[in-house]
Amino acid sequence: MTGTGETLLSVRGVETYYGKIVALRGVDVDVHRGEIVTMIGANGAGKSTLMMTICGNPQARTGQIVYDGQDITAMPTHEIMHLGIAQSPEGRRIFPRMTVMENLQMGAALVDPKHFENDLKKVFELFPRLKERIGQRGGTLSGGEQQMLAIGRALMSRPKLLLLDEPSLGLAPLIVKQIFDAIRELNKNEGLTVFLVEQNAFHALRLAHRGYVMVNGNITMSGTGAELLKREEVRAAYLEGGRH
Numbered sequence: 001m002t003g004t005g006e007t008l009l010s011v012r013g014v015e016t017y018y019g020k021i022v023a024l025r026g027v028d029v030d031v032h033r034g035e036i037v038t039m040i041g042a043n044g045a046g047k048s049t050l051m052m053t054i055c056g057n058p059q060a061r062t063g064q065i066v067y068d069g070q071d072i073t074a075m076p077t078h079e080i081m082h083l084g085i086a087q088s089p090e091g092r093r094i095f096p097r098m099t100v101m102e103n104l105q106m107g108a109a110l111v112d113p114k115h116f117e118n119d120l121k122k123v124f125e126l127f128p129r130l131k132e133r134i135g136q137r138g139g140t141l142s143g144g145e146q147q148m149l150a151i152g153r154a155l156m157s158r159p160k161l162l163l164l165d166e167p168s169l170g171l172a173p174l175i176v177k178q179i180f181d182a183i184r185e186l187n188k189n190e191g192l193t194v195f196l197v198e199q200n201a202f203h204a205l206r207l208a209h210r211g212y213v214m215v216n217g218n219i220t221m222s223g224t225g226a227e228l229l230k231r232e233e234v235r236a237a238y239l240e241g242g243r244h
Helices: 047-054 077-081 100-107 113-126 128-132 143-155 173-190 201-207 225-230 232-239
Strands: 007-018 021-032 036-040 062-067 085-088 161-165 193-198 210-215 218-224
Touching: 007 047, 007 193, 021 036, 021 047, 021 062, 021 193, 021 218, 036 047, 036 173, 036 201, 047 062, 047 161, 047 193, 077 085, 085 143, 100 113, 100 143, 113 128, 113 143, 113 173, 128 143, 143 161, 143 173, 173 193, 173 201, 193 201, 201 225, 201 232, 210 225, 218 225, 225 232
Parallel strands: 036 193, 036 210, 085 161, 161 193
Antiparallel strands: 007 021, 007 062, 210 218
16 A cells, blocks of 8 residues: 555654754654655664654654644653554563563553454454463563564554554564564555664565665655665665675
8 A cells, every 4th residue: 555645744854862962963754644654774873763752752852743733743752642653662662571462451551442352353363473372471472472562562552653663673584574564464454654663674665665764863865665775875785685
């Protein structure tokens, strides 16, 4: 599925600081409804900071973030999450002492309970492994299973926009393929809008309708996923030996 052209998320001129250190330098990004958009870049480029800034922690020092027609730049995180944005953060950050089922219940805490059974079924269809592990504590799952659980938990909140931060980090190639296939399926079948930041440029750009390249807090390139895959600078910096 491709985007409708209607902008769901607009980031304009955003600067974010950690103390006196500039992490984002006037970033402009658009995510259209129904699109998969990826942000690639080296570790420390500012990709995760952008994700966190969209979610309100830290807040942008300058610039504007508009989501679904609403200015969310200065909103607190909990209010932003109520608007239909869900994040699967870097490092998975599931609740390790809770079971798979309890983690998924936490994801559904903000939505009408009448959807729960149906949404649970969808998550289990997407990630059958989670159904097999339903009573197991999150902390005892493999890395790949924890990533599936983090995405599943985010989906239980019925988001309009899913933010994924490094979903392939530290995972075996086969698991990475499963995760990316699941994202593609969600977008194609459910029309879910996805914005992901990812170091695995090859997989991310093949998946995405459009992509951005971030270097030292600046956007240096943008284009369709296919265009960026062909760019010599992208291939040299991010793809040589990177076809996991």
